[in-house]
Amino acid sequence: QVQLVESGGGLVQAGGSLRLSCRTSGLTFTSYTMAWFRQTPGKEREVAAAIRWSGHVIRYADSVKGRFTISRDDVLNTITLQMNSLRPEDSATYYCAANEYGNTASEAEDYIHWGQGTQVTVFS
Numbered sequence: 001q002v003q004l005v006e007s008g009g010g011l012v013q014a015g016g017s018l019r020l021s022c023r024t025s026g027l028t029f030t031s032y033t034m035a036w037f038r039q040t041p042g043k044e045r046e047v048a049a050a051i052r053w054s055g056h057v058i059r060y061a062d063s064v065k066g067r068f069t070i071s072r073d074d075v076l077n078t079i080t081l082q083m084n085s086l087r088p089e090d091s092a093t094y095y096c097a098a099n100e101y102g103n104t105a106s107e108a109e110d111y112i113h114w115g116q117g118t119q120v121t122v123f124s
Contacts, residue, residue: 002026002113004096009118012086016122020081022096022115029077033102035111036070036081038092038120045095049081050104059104064090086122093117 008020020036035050049070050059058070069082079096097111 002098004098004113004115006094006096006115006118009094009120011121011123014087014122014124016086017082017084018086018120020083020094020096020118020120022079024077024079024096024098027098027100027113030074032098032100032113033104033106034070034072034079035097035099035104035106036079037095037097037108037111038090039095039117040092045108047108048094050106051079052104053101057104083120086120088122088124091120091122093119 003025005023012018031053033053036048037045038048039045048061048064049068051070051072055072067085072079095117096115098113099106099111
């Protein structure tokens with residue numbers, strides 16, 4: 001059974017940092033492109049960052065470039081999202097997702113495995 005479990009969300013003041021982690025099990029991790037999506041009520045889920053299964057291609061949403069860093073650990077089968085210089089508009093539920101041999105340009109509907117989400121709230 002495939003499981004993706006996020007952790008690390010919370011409440012932080014604008015300008016602060018958070019580090020999200022996603023621990024996976026039940027899949028061949030090195031075959032999966034992994035991504036962090038985020039969603040706020042009434043809006044579509046959008047990709048914040050994605051990292052290809054090979055680890056050599058990384059994609060960021062324009063709104064997070066220079067502030068967020070995605071990384072993967074193919075030994076621990078985890079991905080992380082380091083979020084710096086957080087803004088109130090970064091507040092959302094953040095989801096970890098997996099897409100087998102996927103392209104980092106893939107959209108949400110292409111990802112077949114999802115975590116339960118972790119809430120990030122940034123206050124000013």
